[in-house]
Amino acid sequence: MITYSHQNIDQSDIDALTKALKDEILTGGKKVDEFEEALCEYIGVKHACVLNSATSALHLAYTALGIKEKIVLTTPLTFAATANAALIAGAKVEFIDIKNDGNIDEKKLEARLVKNSTDIGAISVVDFGGNSVEMDEISNLAKKYNIPLIDDASHALGSEYKGKKVGSMADLSIFSFHPVKPITTFEGGAVVSNNKELISKIKLLRSHGIVKKRLWDSDMIELGYNYRLSDVACALGINQLKKLDHNLEKREEITSFYDKEFEKNHYFSTIKIKDYKKSSRHLYPILLFPEFYCQKEELFESLLHAGIGVQVHYKPTYEFSFYKKLLGEIRLQNADNFYKAELSIPCHQEMNLKDAKFVKDTLFSILEKVKKGYCG
The missing domain is CATH 3.90.1150.10 (Aspartate Aminotransferase, domain 1)
Known part of the structure; x- marks a missing residue:
């Protein structure tokens, strides 16, 4: 069977995994930071947070933006997680029709914003199949109406728009590392951004909202989750990104x-x-x-x-x-x-x-x- 998509696992991936499995620390170690740094360098952003799935990434992106009780405008032509995660974060969702390329119709998005923009918590777009949305027009709309823009770029690691990497242009961008996606960490995802405050918030929520104080002492300052990605998975991600x-x-x-x-x-x-x-x-x-x-x-x-x-x-x-x-x-x-x-x-x-x-x-x-x- 020739599948519609397929992961690429070779000996270099197996070697990277074997080495990571022999390390003292299997999760919460340096490989997480290394993978985040590699993603930042590749995409051209300052900050990244890797998580155990793109769904978790979406959930924390919506949560960090404070969209509870507000409306998220998004596309209906996507995996259910794009909308589901908004609901989990306490938002309402409203679907905007698409164009013939499968991407959200920026003109219909504008018409909805002209109608009423006061109740909109975020615009969440998807780069269907890896083909970027019309980011200039959509970004300008988001700025005009002062609405945060999320780019669900789960399909689009490595894609470009007018010479810029997809993932470098929205307030928050999401990537998926599911096996059918451009790179894999078994399961996994990431949020990337140039906004340090938002990524810091997402990193806090990724691990129960707990911060270390000194020695054994820690404090839980937010109600967070266990959305961590292991060092073993990150070791695979680092090697996958090279290819x-x-x-x-x-x-x-x-x-x-x-x-x-x-x-x-x-x-x-x-x-x-x-x-x-x-x-x-x-x-x-x-x-x-x-x-x-x-x-x-x-x-x-x-x-x-x-x-x-x-x-x-x-x-x-x-x-x-x-x-x-x-x-x-x-x-x-x-x-x-x-x-x-x-x-x-x-x-x-x-x-x-x-x-x-x-x-x-x-x-x-x-x-x-x-x-x-x-x-x-």
């Missing part, structure tokens, strides 16, 4: 092949990355034309049967039964249509061009056999 740019080049080779081979086909469109952006290529989404919407399940099953591991990114968050109970029925046309159209096909550094050609040939072969027909 990131090389692995992104390999992903780019696969996507360049796809872009060329899929140009002007009769079945689907692809998402074009603008010249002033560089994507981590976490995903390679194809968007089926409407006449194939109703055949998507058949196509999905046929591809799996052929050994091609596809996935769908994402079911809009408001479609989950929990959110229907919370918010009622919501319809956002672009997000609804994107969900009907989207399939993520294999694209990762463990593939070669032979694998990509197999995916392309098999995809077209199955699509040729699928009967067209608009949903009745």
Whole structure:
């Protein structure tokens, strides 16, 4: 099975883990600081806090911003954690529709802010598939209305926007180190920022809100959590980060092949990355034309049967039964249509061009056999 994404674990990772496992300290040691410093250097920010998941990172980012009882404006086209973490932090969520590239529509975001901005606690955007949002426009809106901006860049470590690394432009930016993401620490995440005060608050909450005073004495000054990332996981993260740019080049080779081979086909469109952006290529989404919407399940099953591991990114968050109970029925046309159209096909550094050609040939072969027909 060629999976839609895959971790890259080689002997250098195994060696780094083995060495870390032999150290005296397995958690709460120097590797945590080293990983945070390496992330800061790579992204181009001053401060970082690594945690046990991107969900924890989101939760503490929202909490540090003090968004309780306020509204978080976010995208529905994301993993549920983007909205869930806001609710856990005591906020309300409101979904803004997307554009055809899967990213939040900055014009619709502006229209919502013009309507009323006094009750907004944060804007939380997602760089879908590794393709940056239009950060200039969104950042300007956040500054104009004096609203904190969170960039959920879980897909986008290594991505760039106008020459700047994604993660360096928002008030707080989130990264994920789940195995399907650009680098992995098994599970893990991070918050990065140029705001020392916010990161200090997040680091306090990461470990129970406890501060050391002297010798054995400590004090709990906030109600915090156990969201720590171990030294062993950080040792893997440090080594993974060293390989990131090389692995992104390999992903780019696969996507360049796809872009060329899929140009002007009769079945689907692809998402074009603008010249002033560089994507981590976490995903390679194809968007089926409407006449194939109703055949998507058949196509999905046929591809799996052929050994091609596809996935769908994402079911809009408001479609989950929990959110229907919370918010009622919501319809956002672009997000609804994107969900009907989207399939993520294999694209990762463990593939070669032979694998990509197999995916392309098999995809077209199955699509040729699928009967067209608009949903009745």
